[in-house]
Amino acid sequence: MPPTAAAGYELDPKLPIGAQVYGLLKRMIIGLVFKPNEALSEKELALRLGVSRTPVREALIRLADETLVDVFPQRGTVVSPIRVAEVMEAQFLREALEAAVTRRAAEQPPAALIRDLSRLIDDQHHAANAGRPEDYMPLDEAFHRAISEGTGMPRSWRLIQSVKGQMDRVRFLSLPNKAHMLLLTEQHAEIFKAIETQDPDRAEAAMRHHLKEVLKTIHELAAEMPAIFA
Amino acid sequence: MPPTAAAGYELDPKLPIGAQVYGLLKRMIIGLVFKPNEALSEKELALRLGVSRTPVREALIRLADETLVDVFPQRGTVVSPIRVAEVMEAQFLREALEAAVTRRAAEQPPAALIRDLSRLIDDQHHAANAGRPEDYMPLDEAFHRAISEGTGMPRSWRLIQSVKGQMDRVRFLSLPNKAHMLLLTEQHAEIFKAIETQDPDRAEAAMRHHLKEVLKTIHELAAEMPAIFA
DNA sequence: CGCGGGGATATGCCATGGTAGTATCTCACC
DNA sequence: GGTGAGATACTACCATGGCATATCCCCGCG
Structure with a gap:
């Protein structure tokens, strides 16, 4: 070997x-x-x-x-160490990008997007109930990716990915439990519903609310494990 | 040599x-x-x-x-050829990013930022009146850069730069004349004023309006010179 | 005992050589 | 004359070797 x-x-x-x-x-x-x-x-x-x-x-x-x-x-x-300031900036930039993309998605949602998102939420529900974070995280990724690419904005996903890295390490530290995964899925469903019903304001707000979820634990984590933070 | x-x-x-x-x-x-x-x-x-x-x-x-x-x-x-769809997407993403950053800048503008922007607008006025596009373009760049970095968001400027490339080729094709440079400077001044007076809504709107200026000529250009477009 | 200098070590950086894959051009063949 | 197969000349891609420089450790000196 x-x-x-x-x-x-x-x-x-x-x-x-x-x-x-x-x-x-x-x-x-x-x-x-x-x-x-x-x-x-x-x-x-x-x-x-x-x-x-x-x-x-x-x-x-x-x-x-x-x-x-x-x-x-x-x-x-x-x-690189996990620099809190940088994570905060990444969060800010990601929110700006994904809020804009989600808004646009809700303005004129392609039929294929509706179908894909619906399917992904179903899968997420199963993975969450099975309590399998290792299955759930790729599905979460796929959901956000689908919104970008399904709206004809492939470059937006690349940009988002490039800022998401720092945040993903934080997400990995706060491994989701079953309840958390169900909560995220609920938020996804809310975003989906707003897109499906072509309600841009609601879609943008739902996405912003959803993205803030990630940061809730970062300060506790920074206190718990100072070694890996800046 | x-x-x-x-x-x-x-x-x-x-x-x-x-x-x-x-x-x-x-x-x-x-x-x-x-x-x-x-x-x-x-x-x-x-x-x-x-x-x-x-x-x-x-x-x-x-x-x-x-x-x-x-x-x-x-x-x-x-x-790469200038792909109109890609330029439009870049414009969309840049607007999302810079609108958010400008809004934040207007919420709590650091004193140093106010000073830098004021100075840059002065310089732009001189370059515009002298009719020197080769002096003006770096100043335009510096203005936008200052807003990002002066608000403590250095990564945002790197992101913006990475999408700006495609747009900059279009800008280069429609080389600004004196009147156009004065118009741009006027828009910069409007953005500056909104930041200085801590008016986030006005700042964001002014930035969005300003960024749309670039795209006004792209469709004419695409018709004029099809060889370099996708 | 503390401090400064010199050498050994390890690193990322640049240059160059060899390989596999693709397009083109040519020539034989139909 | 048109068509297809093969040779050729390119390409980006990966491997490797040599280089300058920054750091660390140890020894000698104060």
Whole structure:
């Protein structure tokens, strides 16, 4: 067995390696496999992933653009700490973007979007009742993504993703329990209903309310585990 | 003299090359030195810039993230055409972001921000009256940047920049004349006044109105020069 | 015992070589 | 003359090697 990192983290030699490494590292950082302030060496990562240093370097540059890693020239690269101010700013920007997109979605919702969202909420309900956060989080992601892309704004989702990283680490720390997942699903349903009934004001308000949910726990968390915060 | 591209486009060997190449290529694409749909070969660019292919490649990857270039694996890289739909989406996203930031700026404007904006508007007035677009455009950029960074939201400016690229090529096509520059300055002054008097609603509205100015000419331009549009 | 300087080490950065894949152009064949 | 198959010349992609620089540790000096 090659010295890969962990199960589910292998990569396919046929597809572009650099992009895969980027996605892999991003998932591992968000999933806290790599802890904040942990050193990441190009050479060591390349060794562990079984690839050369070039695609690793490319991935780290892109991650640095999203401030998920901090690169210090000729010194080293570390997983960025969770900076509260930055998380707050990311939250602010995400809210601005997603509120605008959701509003637009509610103005002229495509039929396919209605169908997809309805389906996703059903799935979320099942995952929540089964108490499976590992199934739920991808569905949550898919819901927000569907609103962006289903409204014909693919770039908005890329932007949102690029700010979401810092927030996702916080979300991962406050792992949702069953009650929380049901609450989120309820909020999704409210957003969906507003889109379906073409009520932009209500849709925007519901989305803003929903996004604020994430931040409720951050200050407690920062007090509990100061080591991984800035 | 080394075979560099053009005057004002050299780079400093002491600073990180990759980042410099990125900024250089971005300016050249926005300034239409490289035309839409023009092929960009890693090898040829490296030759012309007098650097190796590695930093050029890094720059192209980042530009691809902003969709200023399209990379076709194993085939080639081209300057992306100006896609009207994408410009419209960029405009939408930028408006969402900058409206939110401007609103926040007006809620609690730092004294330093007031001072900087006031100064910038003065400078813009002079550049406009002198009829110097090449002086004016950096000042316009600085104005918008100051609002983001002066409100303690540095990441917002990076986000805005990443969507602004497509729009900037359109702006460059419709080079501002003296009257237009004075109009823009007037709009800046209106935004400034709203921030200074801490009137968030007025500030947001003024910013939204201002940003729409850019798009007024795009459809004429698309009809005039179909070759560089998608 | 404290402090400053010099060398060893490790890092990210840039250059270059080799590989696989794609488009094009040419020439044989129908 | 038109069509298809093969050779060729490109491309981006990944691997690897060498380099300058920042840091750390240890030794010597005050």
